[in-house]
Amino acid sequence: MAQLKLGRGKVAHAGSLPLNIAKDIVKNKYLYIMLSPVLAYFIIFQYFPMYGAIIAFKDFNPRLGIGGSAWAGLEHFKDFFGGMYFWRVFKNTLMISFYDLVFGFPAPLILALLLNEVKNALFKRSVQTITYLPHFISLVIIAGMIKDFTSSDGVINDIIAFFGGERVTMLLEPSYFRTIFVSSNIWQHVGWGTIIYLAALSAIDQEQYEACKIDGGGRWKQMLHVTLPGLLPVFVILLILDIGRIMSVGFEKVILLYNPTTYVTADVISSYVYRIGLQDFQFSFSSAVGLFNSVINFALVIGSNWISRKLNNTGLW
Amino acid sequence: MANHRNSKKRKWQLILGITMVLSLLLTACSGNGGSGNKDKAEPTQSAVSNTDGNGESKGNEGEEKPVYPMDTKDTFSYWAPINGNLITFATNLAEAPIGKEIAKATGVKVTYIHPTDGQAEEQFNLLLASTKLPDVLEYDWSIYPGGPEKAIADGVIVPLNDLIDQYAPNLKKMLEADPELDKMVKTDSGQYYAFPMVRNSEGVVFRGPMLRKDWLDELGLQLPVTVDDWHTVLTAFKEKKGAVAPLTAQYAGKMNLQDAFFGAYKTSHGFYIDDEGKVKYGPLDPQYKDVITLFRKWYSEGLIDKDFPIIERNTLDKRLLNGESGATVYLLGGGMGKWLESGKAQNPTFDLVAAPYPVLNAGEKPFTGQRDFKYNPKASAAVTTSAKNLETIVKWLDYSFSEQGTLTYNFGVEGESYTMDNGVPKFTDMIVKNDKYTSQQMLAQYTIPNGPFPMHEQKSTNTFPQQDEAVKIWSETDAAKHILPAFITPTVDESKKVAQSMTAINTYLEEMFIKFIMGNEPIDKFDGFVKQLEDMGIRDVIDIYQGALDRYNNR
Numbered sequence: 001m002a003q004l005k006l007g008r009g010k011v012a013h014a015g016s017l018p019l020n021i022a023k024d025i026v027k028n029k030y031l032y033i034m035l036s037p038v039l040a041y042f043i044i045f046q047y048f049p050m051y052g053a054i055i056a057f058k059d060f061n062p063r064l065g066i067g068g069s070a071w072a073g074l075e076h077f078k079d080f081f082g083g084m085y086f087w088r089v090f091k092n093t094l095m096i097s098f099y100d101l102v103f104g105f106p107a108p109l110i111l112a113l114l115l116n117e118v119k120n121a122l123f124k125r126s127v128q129t130i131t132y133l134p135h136f137i138s139l140v141i142i143a144g145m146i147k148d149f150t151s152s153d154g155v156i157n158d159i160i161a162f163f164g165g166e167r168v169t170m171l172l173e174p175s176y177f178r179t180i181f182v183s184s185n186i187w188q189h190v191g192w193g194t195i196i197y198l199a200a201l202s203a204i205d206q207e208q209y210e211a212c213k214i215d216g217g218g219r220w221k222q223m224l225h226v227t228l229p230g231l232l233p234v235f236v237i238l239l240i241l242d243i244g245r246i247m248s249v250g251f252e253k254v255i256l257l258y259n260p261t262t263y264v265t266a267d268v269i270s271s272y273v274y275r276i277g278l279q280d281f282q283f284s285f286s287s288a289v290g291l292f293n294s295v296i297n298f299a300l301v302i303g304s305n306w307i308s309r310k311l312n313n314t315g316l317w
Numbered sequence: 318m319a320n321h322r323n324s325k326k327r328k329w330q331l332i333l334g335i336t337m338v339l340s341l342l343l344t345a346c347s348g349n350g351g352s353g354n355k356d357k358a359e360p361t362q363s364a365v366s367n368t369d370g371n372g373e374s375k376g377n378e379g380e381e382k383p384v385y386p387m388d389t390k391d392t393f394s395y396w397a398p399i400n401g402n403l404i405t406f407a408t409n410l411a412e413a414p415i416g417k418e419i420a421k422a423t424g425v426k427v428t429y430i431h432p433t434d435g436q437a438e439e440q441f442n443l444l445l446a447s448t449k450l451p452d453v454l455e456y457d458w459s460i461y462p463g464g465p466e467k468a469i470a471d472g473v474i475v476p477l478n479d480l481i482d483q484y485a486p487n488l489k490k491m492l493e494a495d496p497e498l499d500k501m502v503k504t505d506s507g508q509y510y511a512f513p514m515v516r517n518s519e520g521v522v523f524r525g526p527m528l529r530k531d532w533l534d535e536l537g538l539q540l541p542v543t544v545d546d547w548h549t550v551l552t553a554f555k556e557k558k559g560a561v562a563p564l565t566a567q568y569a570g571k572m573n574l575q576d577a578f579f580g581a582y583k584t585s586h587g588f589y590i591d592d593e594g595k596v597k598y599g600p601l602d603p604q605y606k607d608v609i610t611l612f613r614k615w616y617s618e619g620l621i622d623k624d625f626p627i628i629e630r631n632t633l634d635k636r637l638l639n640g641e642s643g644a645t646v647y648l649l650g651g652g653m654g655k656w657l658e659s660g661k662a663q664n665p666t667f668d669l670v671a672a673p674y675p676v677l678n679a680g681e682k683p684f685t686g687q688r689d690f691k692y693n694p695k696a697s698a699a700v701t702t703s704a705k706n707l708e709t710i711v712k713w714l715d716y717s718f719s720e721q722g723t724l725t726y727n728f729g730v731e732g733e734s735y736t737m738d739n740g741v742p743k744f745t746d747m748i749v750k751n752d753k754y755t756s757q758q759m760l761a762q763y764t765i766p767n768g769p770f771p772m773h774e775q776k777s778t779n780t781f782p783q784q785d786e787a788v789k790i791w792s793e794t795d796a797a798k799h800i801l802p803a804f805i806t807p808t809v810d811e812s813k814k815v816a817q818s819m820t821a822i823n824t825y826l827e828e829m830f831i832k833f834i835m836g837n838e839p840i841d842k843f844d845g846f847v848k849q850l851e852d853m854g855i856r857d858v859i860d861i862y863q864g865a866l867d868r869y870n871n872r
Contacts, residue, residue, distance in 0.1 A: 147627070
């Protein structure tokens with residue numbers, strides 16, 4: 001946290017005294033040099049391509065280029081909103097994101113808190129390593145494992161059958177899809193997600209714990225009154241960032257796990273667009289959908305940041 | 318404190334990691350740009366001198382066959398996906414034995430450019446968006462929006478009619494001798510756009526129904542011919558052999574039965590051409606309801622794999638090899654050949670047999686089945702507008718259609734990978750009985766598995782007599798009359814309309830198909846299902862395809 005505070009202080013400084021920027025550059029030239037690739041990355045790969053978003057309003061033809069393609073107005077947006085499956089994919093996208101946020105988002109925080117209480121270093125590290133592992137496995141393999149686990153002769157069904165239940169091929173049940181999707185997401189990312197919390201935990205002032213102990217606080221009270229408030233800023237920032245991704249459920253995992261039986265709960269905006277894009281190279285249509293998603297995401301980020309600032313005075317900016 | 322130091326260390330590692338990735342990205346970009354420029358610079362120079370020289374010496378000889386190896390210093394760049402089996406041995410075709418042999422035989426050193434494995438389609442599209450194209454692009458030009466005709470009009474590739482007349486006597490001879498092929502390889506307005514890959518008769522039929530021969534024999538059953546026979550056989554497999562999924566099939570977007578069973582009712586799971594030459598969409602047919610009713614009954618009786626919407630290649634292997642299934646519709650080599658090999662290893666009595674596409678009444682000829690076209694548009698080489706020395710390129714491409722060239726492309730190096738036995742080429746043991754590598758891996762090094770050349774009639778990759786028999790059985794259909802050719806070309810606007818309507822239609826069709834079969838939707842909803850398809854614009858799509866088919870027939 002110390003670094004973060006320092007960073008914020010600097011920004012405020014430079015902002016209020018523009019004359020000092022040049023001086024600052026000279027003084028911290030190595031820091032600026034280190035910053036420059038990142039800046040360049042964002043300008044080249046994140047900001048510059050935004051110009052390309054105008055193909056959402058054009059009939060883009062690669063040979064004619066962005067400038068040369070004919071204007072199509074809002075035609076692609078009309079096609080998308082007017083499509084038979086618009087409401088279904090829109091709803092599914094929101095539902096999956098929502099479940100992921102409710103169940104998936106707090107999971108790393110809980111794991112980090114639990115790990116924080118573990119005093120045996122060897123055990124702690126083993127748990128960390130094991131929980132990080134799924135994060136590094138390719139999604140295709142993860143999906144293959146999920147298919148194996150959920151198949152009618154898979155591990156999960158073995159357990160169900162052991163307790164006298166009936167075997168079902170879970171990926172053929174529309175009502176199971178979201179549960180499978182979200183719980184496997186948690187399994188994949190919970191370990192990785194703890195890293196940032198553990199980093200924030202290490203920055204909490206030890207004196208606060210001592211003060212709490214002197215006041216008679218036990219472990220539970222310490223967690224409630226020292227640890228959690230210490231983690232709150234990180235938690236809120238991550239939450240805002242996650243809310244900003246609500247409309248973008250990646251298509252990769254969905255298309256690896258769904259099939260026409262589960263379209264009714266599994267088909268999301270990105271997978272639907274993927275199917276359209278695959279048949280014909282409809283760059284413009286895909287861009288229109290992408291733009292629509294981005295606008296909603298952007299509004300959500302602004303909105304949640306505003307709420308967060310109102311409520312507890314922390315936010316992204 | 319230890320924790321604190323750790324997190325600091327981690328942070329540094331992260332920064333280092335990111336910097337390394339970034340710098341890699343940067344060098345990768347500049348590297349590409351550099352080599353691209355190099356490729357371009359050279360041909361431009363030699364192009365001028367070459368056209369002059371050849372114009373004088375060959376001018377009055379007219380259509381004289383080009384002499385190989387050619388006496389030229391020209392070179393050009395050739396973009397093509399690399400064979401997946403070759404990558405283990407060479408990262409560039411020019412380094413492979415077959416690449417060297419072609420270079421030696423033609424006298425031209427070609428610079429091959431290969432897209433990253435698995436990203437060919439993406440990189441092909443990116444290439445089209447750029448102005449700097451390789452001289453030759455080998456890919457599926459029928460996926461170009463608006464078709465190859467539009468690619469010529471857009472100035473991406475050059476029409477080859479005059480060039481073939483002048484410099485490609487071998488291909489010209491082949492096209493003149495085979496009007497059917499000729500129709501496939503040109504555009505609606507009669508322009509040739511690519512050097513085609515031409516399949517041999519075995520390469521055209523490679524998928525069909527097959528059953529466990531040992532089970533049939535053991536149960537004293539005949540090879541099923543009619544739908545009723547199939548019912549008897551599948552029931553016996555289930556009851557007597559304990560098959561949990563007597564009939565299964567790969568599911569890839571749809572249950573891939575190659576219209577087996579659909580054909581018995583003279584319909585299809587998608588578009589087809591009826592006996593009057595009209596484009597039809599199977600699900601709209603009244604007899605499609607009969608197919609669904611049949612499958613629904615079989616599904617409820619446990620004859621059809623109850624997991625059929627999630628059957629992938631590896632599940633299919635498992636089903637067949639573990640005795641969970643006794644029948645499927647699948648590939649000749651990757652299915653029948655592979656299963657016979659590993660099945661026999663586990664259990665010497667394991668045997669498979671090909672069944673004819675089912676019919677309703679014995680004696681009928683199957684309405685449809687799997688049948689590909691002679692022309693394989695997926696591996697056809699077009700010359701781009703960036704190419705300078707067209708004459709050399711066209712002559713080089715024509716080499717694979719010459720007698721010697723066909724042998725080289727199909728069989729590789731004489732005396733090394735093949736020998737001539739009474740005028741019939743035979744692969745050597747190095748290729749077919751290699752201790753270290755599979756024949757596919759050896760073939761990838763010594764031959765061109767897919768590319769712009771005619772497949773030799775004698776070339777066969779079958780390893781079991783059952784496979785030879787299967788090709789004969791599966792060929793006995795009227796599929797040639799009823800399959801919609803892949804080379805029909807809707808216009809740009811039409812293909813956009815088709816793509817948009819068909820995504821929704823396919824989604825709907827598959828959902829309903831599965832619901833009907835699994836019994837989640839009453840069968841009397843069928844009329845509503847047809848009406849919904851019509852509301853989604855299926856008639857417009859049929860009209861578009863009909864128009865494109867008419868243009869194709871008039872070529």
